[in-house]
Amino acid sequence: MTIHQLSVFIENKSGTLLQVLQSLKEANIQIIASTIADTQEYGIYRIICSQPAKAYLLLKEDGINVVLSEVFAIELDNYPGRAAQAIQLFSSSGISINYMYSFLLHGKGILVFRTNDSEKTREVIANNHLSFVEEEQLNEIAE
Amino acid sequence: MNYDSPYLHPDKEALSREELEALQLQRLQKTVKHCMNSPFYKKRFEEMGLKPEDIKTLDDVRKLPFTTKQDLRDTYPFGIASVPLSECVRLHSSSGTTGNPTVILHTQKDLDEWANAVARCLWMVGLRPDDVFQNSSGYGMFTGGLGFQYGAERLGMLTVPAAAGNTLRQIKFITDFGTTALHAVPSYVTRLYEVMHEKGIDPRKDTKLRVLAIGAEPHSEEQRQRIEQMLGVKAYNSFGMSEMCGPGVAFECKEQNGLHFWEDYYIVEIVNPDTLEPVPDGEIGELVLTTLNREAMPLIRYRTRDLTRVLGRTCPCGRNHVRLDRMRGRSDDMIVLRGVNIFPIQIEKILMQYPELGSNYLITLTTDDDNDNMTVEVEIAEFADDYGMLQNLTKQVTRALKDEILLTPHVKLVPKGSLPVSEGKAVRVVDKRKVYQ
Numbered sequence: 001m002t003i004h005q006l007s008v009f010i011e012n013k014s015g016t017l018l019q020v021l022q023s024l025k026e027a028n029i030q031i032i033a034s035t036i037a038d039t040q041e042y043g044i045y046r047i048i049c050s051q052p053a054k055a056y057l058l059l060k061e062d063g064i065n066v067v068l069s070e071v072f073a074i075e076l077d078n079y080p081g082r083a084a085q086a087i088q089l090f091s092s093s094g095i096s097i098n099y100m101y102s103f104l105l106h107g108k109g110i111l112v113f114r115t116n117d118s119e120k121t122r123e124v125i126a127n128n129h130l131s132f133v134e135e136e137q138l139n140e141i142a143e
Numbered sequence: 144m145n146y147d148s149p150y151l152h153p154d155k156e157a158l159s160r161e162e163l164e165a166l167q168l169q170r171l172q173k174t175v176k177h178c179m180n181s182p183f184y185k186k187r188f189e190e191m192g193l194k195p196e197d198i199k200t201l202d203d204v205r206k207l208p209f210t211t212k213q214d215l216r217d218t219y220p221f222g223i224a225s226v227p228l229s230e231c232v233r234l235h236s237s238s239g240t241t242g243n244p245t246v247i248l249h250t251q252k253d254l255d256e257w258a259n260a261v262a263r264c265l266w267m268v269g270l271r272p273d274d275v276f277q278n279s280s281g282y283g284m285f286t287g288g289l290g291f292q293y294g295a296e297r298l299g300m301l302t303v304p305a306a307a308g309n310t311l312r313q314i315k316f317i318t319d320f321g322t323t324a325l326h327a328v329p330s331y332v333t334r335l336y337e338v339m340h341e342k343g344i345d346p347r348k349d350t351k352l353r354v355l356a357i358g359a360e361p362h363s364e365e366q367r368q369r370i371e372q373m374l375g376v377k378a379y380n381s382f383g384m385s386e387m388c389g390p391g392v393a394f395e396c397k398e399q400n401g402l403h404f405w406e407d408y409y410i411v412e413i414v415n416p417d418t419l420e421p422v423p424d425g426e427i428g429e430l431v432l433t434t435l436n437r438e439a440m441p442l443i444r445y446r447t448r449d450l451t452r453v454l455g456r457t458c459p460c461g462r463n464h465v466r467l468d469r470m471r472g473r474s475d476d477m478i479v480l481r482g483v484n485i486f487p488i489q490i491e492k493i494l495m496q497y498p499e500l501g502s503n504y505l506i507t508l509t510t511d512d513d514n515d516n517m518t519v520e521v522e523i524a525e526f527a528d529d530y531g532m533l534q535n536l537t538k539q540v541t542r543a544l545k546d547e548i549l550l551t552p553h554v555k556l557v558p559k560g561s562l563p564v565s566e567g568k569a570v571r572v573v574d575k576r577k578v579y580q
């Protein structure tokens with residue numbers, strides 16, 4: 001139901017981004033999805049990748065501000081309004097979404113998100129039989 | 144050597160105030176007489192109609208002229224020396240960012256006394272010949288290198304001249320050689336810790352470190368405590384300046400309540416920097432030092448530009464050598480922004496109160512639309528993927544800084560490792576303001 005995500009604190013002007021990408025490349029880690037959220041001064045670079053635990057230790061050793069956390073990843077059929085439908089399920093249960101991004105996997109849309117209430121989110125996903133992504137699937141495609 | 148004695152030099156360290164002042168007067172008279180061999184002082188004394196015999200009491204030191212850094216520059220390189228160059232064995236020179244550099248000369252006896260003074264400081268904080276002392280300080284012209292090297296050897300410790308930089312090698316030395324004591328500038332100590340942390344080394348468990356000597360750059364009590372907690376050590380403040388040999392001028396005792404200035408080596412005055420009149424004990428003023436046992440280059444009433452105050456003239460440790468507060472920073476370091484006087488150390492003190500923040504910071508002064516502004520960039524140590532937390536932290540730090548310096552700085556969180564790390568003194572202030580004529 002959840003997969004690992006790396007979050008890196010970056011400065012808008014600096015070469016942190018390049019440093020992160022370089023480190024991951026050298027360790028042969030593949031980035032599957034990523035997104036940058038920024039304010040005027042700094043940003044958080046969120047990454048879904050193969051071997052996230054290894055990537056985390058690697059970046060930490062390079063002295064980079066990084067945290068490893070779990071985010072929800074659900075799989076949605078590709079037709080208009082499908083994402084809205086899913087979000088509706090959460091909001092009607094009083095869950096608010098902190099952030100969200102998406103990527104494509106085998107022609108299906110994957111919605112990655114974090115909410116303010118992980119327990120409730122799990123229940124909603126289970127009760128509505130939403131299909132979700134497991135981390136092994138991500139490692140497979142990265143191979 | 145009696146390991147249990149709290150003093151390395153009991154005949155000097157344990158004197159009563161009266162005995163100490165009698166020794167000072169005797170040495171001052173000798174010094175003034177010796178200064179007549181210096182072309183610079185001879186001329187100056189003669190211009191003032193001053194004779195060595197005029198120094199009859201310790202208070203007569205006030206009859207003597209001040210010496211400034213500019214005097215050292217103007218007499219560059221050898222104009223102040225009181226002995227022929229053939230009697231000198233060492234020269235230290237400080238780089239001059241403005242004008243001539245300055246030169247300090249030493250005879251062999253000066254070097255011996257310097258080593259004795261540093262050894263006394265290190266003994267005072269509990270170091271003994273069975274300790275292993277690693278000197279992670281720049282060598283060469285920077286006096287923290289050779290000064291601590293000779294002092295630690297004089298005490299009898301196994302001394303590792305690790306010098307500055309190459310952090311991984313420093314850590315290897317610490318673990319392989321069983322280093323128990325280390326000297327470095329505070330900003331480099333935090334760098335050492337960060338790298339240890341990244342490499343999975345816990346200094347409390349994996350090293351034998353127990354005593355740190357930190358100095359050469361102003362640091363706050365908060366930063367000292369942070370260093371002590373991080374490394375599981377006692378960290379003692381060291382004060383030195385190249386004009387007075389280097390390290391060994393003053394050091395904290397185990398009480399950690401001010402630095403003992405060695406009054407058998409120096410006459411210590413605190414004066415109002417504008418009127419040059421002495422200020423009462425407890426009031427902040429400029430530190431003025433007169434050397435009492437230098438051969439090659441005695442300095443009379445040298446204006447250090449350091450601001451501090453007298454905390455006391457006695458101490459529970461048994462030493463009656465004057466205790467001065469940690470330096471407020473050089474009067475040259477003071478920032479004047481929109482008419483407000485600010486010391487970088489005030490800003491550091493606030494930043495150190497937040498565990499989420501790292502120890503590296505940079506203050507930049509700029510002129511934007513004819514307004515002078517301050518930006519404080521600080522590295523974050525711990526980070527959570529949470530904008531609310533980051534914004535909150537920025538807000539809190541800004542408010543705390545405003546309460547301290549009475550101006551609202553622009554606080555900017557930056558990633559770990561993005562501010563320049565220097566292996567010597569850290570650069571804390573960059574002034575990019577327009578200068579109006």
Ligand SMILES: [Zn+2]
Pocket residue numbers: 396397398403458459460461462
């Ligand atoms: Zn004391």
